[in-house]
Amino acid sequence: MKILTCTQQKEADEYTIAHNSILSINLMEKAATLLTDAICKRWDKSHRIVIFAGPGNNGGDAVAVARMLHLKSYQVEVFLFNVTGKLSDDCLTNIRRLHECGFTSYHEVTSQFDAPKLTAHDIVIDGLFGSGLNKPLSGGFAAVVKYINASAAKVVSIDVPSGLMGEDNSYNIRQNIVQADITLSIGLPKLAFLFPENEELVGEWEVLDIGISQEYIENAETRYLITEEKDIRPLITPRHKFAHKGNYGHGLLITGSYGMGGAAVLSARACLRSGVGLLTIHTPVCNHTLLQTCVPEAMVEDDVHERFFAEPAELDNYQAVGIGCGLGQEEITAQAVIEQVRDCEIPLVLDADALNIFSTYRNNLSYIPKNTILTPHIGELERIIGRCSNSYERISKAKDLANSLQCYIVLKGAWTVVITPEGLCHFNPTGNPGMATGGSGDVLTGIITALLAQGYSEEEACKLGTYVHGLAGDIARNKVGEISLKAGDIIEALPEAWKSLTKN
Ligand SMILES: NC(=O)C1=CN([C@@H]2O[C@H](COP(=O)(O)OP(=O)(O)OC[C@H]3O[C@@H](n4cnc5c(N)ncnc54)[C@H](O)[C@@H]3O)[C@@H](O)[C@H]2O)[C@@H](O)CC1
């Protein structure tokens, strides 16, 4: 699913009106019908609905919703802010329609706003500004936002919380943005919804499909997409009857150190549950027995060192290598990692300590071969690119890094984003907060290494790997709940996740 900018959303509306023979006022009616349904589904008539409408089409939506709720016998009150004396045509039409159905609780605010008392039982509908916002809110509008935010009422924002920009909020004024409990987004989701710092502004969000022109969406250029199951399923290549283990690649995981053998176990088990033909684990001598016992399906190659990875492995017999889980950052390990990466000519995944080593020895970043997959969480990424003050800046800088290294970056978190060297950002929708637990990332490294070994392209391995990892996390959550979920549960759920993605 594409994510469009607010400017594109306006163009999409205009295109739909021009090419799908629908009048603008009727598109608004469709939006208002869906908004009203979503509100009625959540709250009954015992709640007073207090509607704040702005001068544009976001306000038009809100006034249309007021009429529909009134006709369903809800108790509704409308405050329309008309401070410049200029209202959009569709907003005016809806005000007229509201009056025509005998509605009397309508207040037009031109200068002085006598704010109603809001209680915890009231529902506020925020229709001040939507995708037409062109600068941060200030003055009277900022005061209304602060008053809404200070109230105990539940807040439903139409399209976006008023004051929030759809993409970049680096220069916005946070306290002048509505804090919604629910955002009902019209057409498509906005990029800003996927950023953790906006969670308390956007609340829970839902997309309402008002029938925006598919033709426009297909042709719209965007760098931001949300991966869907329908994008993932066709990527998976079925096994054929005469297949043998040699067809599915030999993967190598260079993982583990003294006291972090568990990371090696987790990544190896996940790799084996994701279809790799053969797996070897290169690990310090101290982990030999642990791995032979816990992962009998894998071969173990001992490093020369008792406790740490110290000497690069020979890569001739492998189709993919994953480096970094539980490696530690000893000086001897750092040198071995850099040398291993510099000379690597097969598909490569770098995680955890391998990334930390490159952030310490930054001069060696250029040794990372083209098309390598880097799987940092925010902390690991920022050790490389420097501290960022918000998600938009972080993603922009990550795109620059992906471009300069010609690598793939899997920036992990809720809404993990796969960034391609060309700067496309694929957001992953699966996964849950139960996965915020040590070892979850090691599982992902194992999965992606398995996919690379089987011959999936880097982009496919990143998208498919993050999707199935999150899906397994969701299956695990259903079994054990978010609090008890541990990394091993994700591995145990992988068979079900793979099965569900391959069944007809
Ligand atoms: N027919 C359509 O085009 C449809 C539009 N829809 C709704 O229309 C919205 C977009 O409507 P508009 O383009 O009219 O935009 P808005 O309603 O978001 O706001 C537009 C007005 O706000 C002013 N403005 C912008 N930033 C301001 C600021 N910081 N302080 C004070 N005033 C400011 C603009 O000058 C303009 O007058 C969407 O978010 C959606 O809710 C939906 O009804 C779907 C159909």
Ligand SMILES: Nc1ncnc2c1ncn2[C@@H]1O[C@H](COP(=O)(O)OP(=O)(O)O)[C@@H](O)[C@H]1O
């Ligand atoms: N709130 C969340 N929602 C969805 N996925 C999450 C969430 N928190 C963590 N995850 C996933 O769990 C994994 C954690 O990886 P990482 O931070 O590297 O952990 P570790 O280093 O302990 O293995 C990532 O794939 C991340 O996307």
Ligand SMILES: [K+]
């Ligand atoms: K709004």
